Amino acid sequence: MSTSGGVDHVALGHSLARKVGVNLDKARPKTRRMWEARGLAVIALSRGDLTEAQKIMRPFNRNSGARKVLEGETA
Secondary structure, three states, X not given: OOOOOOOOHHHHHHHHHHHOOOOOOOOOHHHHHXXXXXXXXXXXXXXXXXXXXXXXXXXXXXXXXXXXXXXXOOO
């Protein structure tokens, strides 16, 4: 968590990864960025901002069918 009173998305992402057994110390940079983005998306969701969370995670979603469903389109 950050010292400014807000939530640190990097620390949150690393915490989420540890909880599911992912060791980010040995992970590739893209994997680390994905988990840090997940932390940022969780913060956006906690504010009730689903659109922002979807935008944050879009670069990491390779499944276009799932992406369309998340964005509210018909698959």
